Amino acid sequence: MTSFLGYVLRKTLKNMRRNLFSNITTISVIGISIFIFLTFSLVAFNLSSILKIWENRFxxxxxxxxxxxxxxxxxxxxxxxxxxxxxxxxxxxxxxxxxxxxxxxxxxxxxxxxxxxxxxxxxxxxxxxxxxxxxxxxxxxxxxxxxxxxxxxxxYGKEWIETFSLVVYLVRVTQWILGGVLFLAILFIVSNTLQLTISSRKDEIEIMHMEGASPGFIRIPFYIEGAIQGVLGAAMAIGLLYIMYKIVLLAIEPMMKGWMAGIKILFFPYDRISWFLLGGILIGLLGSFIASIKFLRYIK
Missing domain, CATH: 3.30.70.3040 (Alpha-Beta Plaits)
Structure with missing residues (x-):
């Protein structure tokens, strides 16, 4: 089992190196798309945190x-x-x-x-x-x-609390609408990239099929490739967001006085970061699944 996984992983990395430019492009686009979604998520996360703090002082x-x-x-x-x-x-x-x-x-x-x-x-x-x-x-x-x-x-600041709560709600709605659009865009990008990879290896796939390789065996490297693209794109997005978070934090911390005193601008906790990475993997897997369904129909 270990030797099989090692073989599949080596084969996947070899295929990715062979199509290095398209893979880098795909990972970059995935990363930018997830970065946009995470930016809205972080804004919503901090606005909710600030609202809770102010409610406690209320x-x-x-x-x-x-x-x-x-x-x-x-x-x-x-x-x-x-x-x-x-x-x-x-x-x-x-x-x-x-x-x-x-x-x-x-x-x-x-x-x-x-x-x-x-x-x-x-x-x-x-x-x-x-x-x-x-x-x-x-x-x-x-x-x-x-x-x-x-x-x-x-x-008691009724109008102010209602307005701020509405802002938090609108940011959350925008986050999920934008997230849905970006999710579809990422699926399209990943599946198209893998479709090109599969097309370029059509002859090799046909030979593997003729030699008795099962459809699952042929598809596994593409699934792994999609998962790698997804997790690397998510990691890139989280890294970029953390750099931007630190820059913004340095700029606004000196101004956080008076009614803003005691409020901290937070980054995502580790458990949420883990979920984002897992989400990247799942998006990559789904994209590769769509690509393989479309281009490997002839494999029974």
Whole structure:
């Protein structure tokens, strides 16, 4: 069995060297096609990761009406804590809000000179339980908060979250539509390349068939050739994408401050990379299968 596999592999590599230019072209085209698909996949992967991080930081802010008394604030806090889905409640007084603004301004805090703390509205930061991070339950809590007379305004970035979620969805849809088109293109390229290889060896194949070689034995080298083209193309795509990822990372890392702090631009984990390589092999095998079906029909 080992000697048979060795023979088939040597024969496959010999055939690939014989048609070196067409094989390099095929691997390059496969690599570029998979690279385009993986680029969209990586963008979607990171957008989803960023969305999850922001959801974890997510909280509602309820701004109180001016003139709300301290005893009323205690009543409001108690009522909010009783709402379904509320995990923590934090009251921010006008003095606290001014101190926070000064810390944010740093050396420019002198811009606040002459401004009284009562300019800043008192607010309540409300963090929800994980089960309530969804848009439907979030809207429910916001409606319940709006029923409290002392609350003037509620902010929770509903429109922003909906817009960002839509962007993630559109990128994913584009990724799979483009992936489908590229998948068909790769199949066409691989099958056509192997069809040319089979045609150039037609006489040799006929002799092998006359000598008693089984159809499976004749087809195996072409299957292996397709698999090699697929995995090398996938490896090339992953390598190019990783280089581009590092270049982009070096360019944008210094700019990731403020609301972007703590967010990491990620590359695919090893298990997903393994699946991409396996996908390359399967695409190559399928392309070679299509080519052999079309050009080796005479082999019974």
């Amino acid at each position: 909280e509602l802010v309820a701004y109180l009406k001016k003139g709300t008394l301290l005893n009323e604030v205690e009543m409001v806090l108690k009522r909010i804590r009783q709402l379904d889905g509320v995990e923590t409640v934090n009251y921010i007084s006008p003095f606290d809000a001014m101190e926070f603004m000064e810390s944010k301004l740093g050396r420019q805090k002198n811009l606040l000179e002459g401004i009284q703390p009562n300019v800043f509205p008192a607010s309540i930061e409300i963090r929800l339980k994980k089960d309530y991070w969804g848009q439907t339950r979030l809207t429910y809590v916001a409606k319940e908060l709006s029923k409290i007379p002392q609350i003037e305004e509620i902010q």
